[in-house]
Amino acid sequence: MRVILQTKPRKNPHIPIEAEAVIPQNFLRKNDIRVYEGNKERKLEEIFYITTEGPAVSPDQVEIVLAGETGTLKRVGEYMNAGRIVVEGDIGMHCGNFMSAGEIIIRGNADAWLGREMRGGMIRCEGNAGHYCAAGYRGEKRGMRGGTVEVMGNSGDFTAEYLCGGEVRIHGDCGDLTGVEMRGGTLIIGGNCHRPCGNMTGGTCMIFGNADAMLPTFRSNGIEEREYEGQRFQMMVFRGDVANRGKGTLLIRKK
């Protein structure tokens, strides 16, 4: 089943829409789906033109396509556990919170907190991602625990903060404090980043660009040759963060 949600013109298009109900498992049962526009509860059809094509017997077979002014939609795919969401444009904050399975494809940019505390599944963002991409939330000591987040463009500050499992791949640059408090999982950065992996206790971080303002609390472990996606690279190996008795691995490509 394919559900196409095209946004309707709104009087004030800047008011964010809390769309945590937009997940494949909700569309299977065709029950009354409601979202909030600001503090007003709205029926789904008040916000979107809805087109449904084909049948589905399980949520795996449900695909949701979001089109139009999608940049104000928040929390799309929260607690998603199957199926597929395709966003034709940008997406708002908290996309894919706590998702455990299924996939989300974003053709445009994603705002902050993309895939926060994700448990499983796959998110691919073809544009840039905001701050706190694949991070944990305030106070929580375990962030993303499984699954994959792939960003083709750049991402903001605190990328993969409290990363605990799964894999995060940023093809472009990252902002400040990338992979801070990492305790597991894999973080791969194609471009540059700033102050990576502070207080890291576990996991692996690979950086193919420059690591600016590298923290002094990492112990150098020489140079190793690593294979990544069919190519071989000379990587400088660091262990740390020593300040926190950390056993993480930080690999930075030798120029």
Add this chain to the structure above:
Amino acid sequence: MSELLVRNAYVIDPLSGIKGDIMDIAIRDGKIVEEVGRNAEVIDADHCLTLPGGIDSHSHVCGTKVNFGRYMSPEDMRAGRTARKGVMHVTSGYSVPTTFGNSYRYSTMGYTTVLEGAMAPLEARHTHEEFTATPHQDMLANTLFDGNWSIMEAVRDRDVNRAAAVVAWTLSAVKGFAIKLTNPGGTEAWGFGEDVHSIRDQVPHFGVTPGEMIETMIRANEILNLPHSVHLHCNCLGVPGNYQTTLDTIDLVPDLNAKRQSLYLTHLQFHSYGGSTWRDISSKSEDIARAVNNKSQLAIDMGQIMFGRTTTMTADGPMEFKLYMLHHNKWSNHDVELETGSGIIPVYYSRKSLVNCVMWAIGLELALLVKDPWQCMLSTDNPNGAPFVKYPEIIALLMSRRFREREMALLDPRTGHYAPLPAIDRELDWYEIAVMTRAAQAKALGISGIGKGHLAPGAEADVAIYPLKPGLLDPSTDYQQVMAGFGKTRYTIKRGRVVARDGDIIVEGANSTIWTKANVPPEYNLSADPEFVKKFEQYYTVRMSNYPVQDLYLPRGVRITTEAAL
């Protein structure tokens, strides 16, 4: 004049000697009366279990350290959210909820009176402000004296009367209810980076021992004729082998009061550990329970832990530091000048941890091995052992051996080797549960005289009607129903008004704060004592005239006045 009649109630009222009679309860203007007119509003209790409103005799729900627990745990605030609904405010939080969250959840469980376990005198204003925002429970505040410099000097000089005078002045200044000692001496030693390891250790720089402080305070308490006894959190909390310290403390206690205990030992589960390290920790609940059974001048509460996430908070600063060294997570440490300190860390009690399993067993063993339910009260030291919303589950565990066995099967298999719980057959009955959750508290806190914890004519009309029919229910097999029933009352009546019905809060509520004032002769009035005034001016950052809490902070204060025998 508002009148209310509760018909066909299955009443257990231990303080009045009612052990399960079908009767009517008449209420007029917030008090229980003999009978009401024909126009009274009627509630048909339909033979459901009806008890006096619950009383929690040791809980941390208001005050600076609870609030600090709130802001250091934003992740806890994400749990337990409820939206605004009718008169209900928005609530959030699980182990340290908002004040309204606490109040509504207690109300839903039929609790109408709660004692805040530890109020730092200097920070009393904040505690009282939060009391007014806990609208469905009458509140009392235990006031911390464990590191009070004036008290320690009086103890060093062996001057019981002076200690009594300090207590009398402080309680009336901060509108406190009773004396709380938390790791006496230890918290102040922690201010110098040290701790005490038994009740005979000298507190560094003060020349007193915890044992001397406890003895002096027990006597000072009786001189002032305070309604409650000294409320003690023993030294060495959470240290393997600490049961010896607890037994030594119990040995100190004289029998000085015919009406109630002379010493209240709180969260005794945390003080009943054998062994010498975390690897060989074992339960010494049998020794502790034997000592309590032999001394009728003692009252204790369980301090049960339940598995899951919670936040520990106590004035016992050094203990929290030890916990921090185990967990390496967030930690807060706080010093209150010349008075006390505190520490807070979040914890997770796990079924996979043998230590946690043994702790879980010890709490239940204490409740089951202490023969007289009037001596052992139900508590989790909320939120240290578990949030108070777990009380129904603890009641079900105490009432059903089968439930205990089922739970034991999920624990570390070695638990039975370190704790005697599997060998205990006792199952508590409805009457014993009623004692352990309200009547014993009213007696121990000395507030039955102002109409708390019973349903005799003249008492406050605090009533909890649970959807449980004791005649039709066997708690040892129907423990799930017991748990659900105690978790949500059909009606909670507070001062003659129905405040909660089937889990819904239906009135805004307005609580009162109970505090004590001991009248002392003029020569013991410290506000005119040159030495005390001088010390205040010299050391405190607050002027003495600004220190007392104004009446403004207690919109509905209830004062208990006593005459000191000085």
